[in-house]
Amino acid sequence: MSGEGDQPQAIRKLKPGTLVIASHNEGKVREIRALLGPYGIEPISAAELDLPEPEETGTTFVANAELKALYAADLSGFPALADDSGLCVDALNGDPGIFSARWGGPEKNFVLAMESVESNLAEQGPDVSRAAHFVCALALAWPDGHVEWFEGRVDGTLVWPPRGENGFGYDAMFVRDGDTQTFGEIDPDAKHAISHRADAFQQLVAAVL
Numbered sequence: 001m002s003g004e005g006d007q008p009q010a011i012r013k014l015k016p017g018t019l020v021i022a023s024h025n026e027g028k029v030r031e032i033r034a035l036l037g038p039y040g041i042e043p044i045s046a047a048e049l050d051l052p053e054p055e056e057t058g059t060t061f062v063a064n065a066e067l068k069a070l071y072a073a074d075l076s077g078f079p080a081l082a083d084d085s086g087l088c089v090d091a092l093n094g095d096p097g098i099f100s101a102r103w104g105g106p107e108k109n110f111v112l113a114m115e116s117v118e119s120n121l122a123e124q125g126p127d128v129s130r131a132a133h134f135v136c137a138l139a140l141a142w143p144d145g146h147v148e149w150f151e152g153r154v155d156g157t158l159v160w161p162p163r164g165e166n167g168f169g170y171d172a173m174f175v176r177d178g179d180t181q182t183f184g185e186i187d188p189d190a191k192h193a194i195s196h197r198a199d200a201f202q203q204l205v206a207a208v209l
């Protein structure tokens with residue numbers, strides 16, 4: 001564990017019992033805050049604490065969630081919750097998958113990332129399957145190194161062109177099976193009830209809270 005002298009000032013001011021969200025993705029942090037709200041938990045994000053981002057060297061969503069959570073718990077001395085998530089497209093052998101953030105490039109441009117998914121699909125002809133699913137792995141790590149993890153999923157279809165300004169990442173091209181609106185069009189509260197992140201959260205809440 002890191003010594004207190006190494007910690008940024010912001011961490012030394014945290015109240016006991018604080019939960020750190022081990023993420024630098026604003027859209028994700030907004031959703032996690034909303035999902036934790038009903039439990040009276042007011043977390044602080046790794047970005048707000050100026051914690052560095054670890055390299056995501058894992059080969060699975062769970063491995064990357066675990067390494068992000070452990071890194072933030074170790075640096076902060078507080079429990080940390082990480083989310084590693086992504087879009088898996090059947091016809092692209094599961095890509096972009098764990099590389100979903102990296103497909104947005106250094107500028108994190110998800111308009112370009114969605115265009116890239118679409119052009120890879122289009123190369124396979126008009127009859128290509130447009131089936132896809134989102135995965136969300138949550139890892140909850142304590143400073144002593146103990147970790148629990150949960151994995152959620154939501155299945156759907158990709159549409160083109162993208163629709164809707166809500167959400168983030170690939171939301172504007174994803175329609176959940178049985179729905180007509182994209183995750184970019186539906187109300188954020190509706191997404192919180194049905195998404196891959198909601199699925200993983202239900203498991204976390206049942207096990208931990």
Ligand SMILES: O=P(O)(O)OP(=O)(O)OP(=O)(O)OC[C@H]1O[C@@H](n2cnc3c(O)ncnc32)[C@H](O)[C@@H]1O
Nearest residue numbers: 023024025083084085086087100101168169170171
């Ligand atoms: O690692 P952190 O700091 O949490 O932030 P990140 O954006 O790098 O997050 P990931 O490594 O987990 O990459 C996940 C990417 O998958 C996409 N993604 C994940 N959940 C999504 C959702 O609910 N809706 C749309 N896109 C999502 C989005 O583009 C994310 O950048």
Ligand SMILES: [Mg+2]
Nearest residue numbers: 025056084101
């Ligand atoms: Mg990441």
